[in-house]
Amino acid sequence: MKLQKASRYALFAVLHLASEPERQFSTAEIAESYGVSIHHLAKVMRTLVRSGLIESVRGVGGGYRFSGNVRRTTLWDVIHEFESLESGIDTPDELRGNAEIVVTGLDAVMNEIDGLNRSTLDSITLKTLLRYGVENLDNAP
Amino acid sequence: MHKEKPVITVHVADAADIDAVAALDAAITGTEKATYWNDIFERFAGINQRRKRYFLVAKSANDELLGFIVGEIRAWEFGSPPCGWVLALSVTPDQRQQGIGTLLFEALCAQMKKDGATTIRTMVLGNDKTNLSFFRGEGLAAGPYIELERRLD
Numbered sequence: 001m002k003l004q005k006a007s008r009y010a011l012f013a014v015l016h017l018a019s020e021p022e023r024q025f026s027t028a029e030i031a032e033s034y035g036v037s038i039h040h041l042a043k044v045m046r047t048l049v050r051s052g053l054i055e056s057v058r059g060v061g062g063g064y065r066f067s068g069n070v071r072r073t074t075l076w077d078v079i080h081e082f083e084s085l086e087s088g089i090d091t092p093d094e095l096r097g098n099a100e101i102v103v104t105g106l107d108a109v110m111n112e113i114d115g116l117n118r119s120t121l122d123s124i125t126l127k128t129l130l131r132y133g134v135e136n137l138d139n140a141p
Numbered sequence: 142m143h144k145e146k147p148v149i150t151v152h153v154a155d156a157a158d159i160d161a162v163a164a165l166d167a168a169i170t171g172t173e174k175a176t177y178w179n180d181i182f183e184r185f186a187g188i189n190q191r192r193k194r195y196f197l198v199a200k201s202a203n204d205e206l207l208g209f210i211v212g213e214i215r216a217w218e219f220g221s222p223p224c225g226w227v228l229a230l231s232v233t234p235d236q237r238q239q240g241i242g243t244l245l246f247e248a249l250c251a252q253m254k255k256d257g258a259t260t261i262r263t264m265v266l267g268n269d270k271t272n273l274s275f276f277r278g279e280g281l282a283a284g285p286y287i288e289l290e291r292r293l294d
Binding site: 071072131 | 238267268270273274276277278280283
C-alpha cells in the first residue's frame, strides 16, 4: 500500500490543525512546516473543507481550523476523501484457461489485505497518532 | 462553570453485579447470555476463581454499574510466553468518553503487571471501530500473531 500525495498532504494538514484546534493556520504556514507544495496543498485544503474535517476562517489572520473530533476522527476518515486504497490486479479484459481461477484467488487475497489496511487506518484516531506518533518522533534516533 | 468529575470506583466483581453486567452486555451485543456471564463470574471472580484471572467492575457513587473488564494471564498458548489477555470490556454507552474504559484497563494492567505479565493483548472484530480505537488509544498495536479461521461446513 502506498498513500497518494494528496492523502499524505491531507494527513499533514489535519494533524497539524488538530494538534492545536483552537488556533488557525494558513495554507502557506502548513506547507512550509512540512516542506510541501503550497499549490497542491491548497487543493487538498478545499477538499478537507468540503468534507467538514476543517473549516476556513475569514478575515485578518484567517486560515483554517480543525472542526472534527480529535478523539473520533480516524486516519481513514481523512484518507478516504482522497483514495479508496483498493489494490487492483492488472488483468486483461478476457481471461483464458486457468487464469480466471488464479485471478479469482488473487482477488480474494487482495480483498483480505485491503480489509486489514482499512481496519488498521480506521482504528487509529488523530488523538492516538498525535500521542504515540509524537512520542515515537521524540525517541527516533 | 466547573463541572465536578463523577466519583468512579473500580473493584473486583461480586455476585450482585452479574445481572447488571449481563444486561449491559445484552444491550450492546443484542444477545442475552446470562448463563455465560454467571459462568464467567464463577471462574474469574467467584468460587472457582483461579489465580491470574480478573473480573473488575466500574461503579458510580450510587453503586450503578458503569462498565466491566475481564482478563487472564495465559502462558504458552500459541507458543506465547505468559501474557495478559483482555477477554471482554464494556462501558455503558451513555457514560462513555469519561475515561471509564481507561480506568478499567489501567486497573487490569496494574494487576497483571503485579502478577508478572509483561505484555497485554486482546482480539477485536475488524469492523468494531469503537473498541479498536479504544485499544489503539491505550497504546496497543498489531502484534506478532495473525488470527486465522475457516468455516467447518
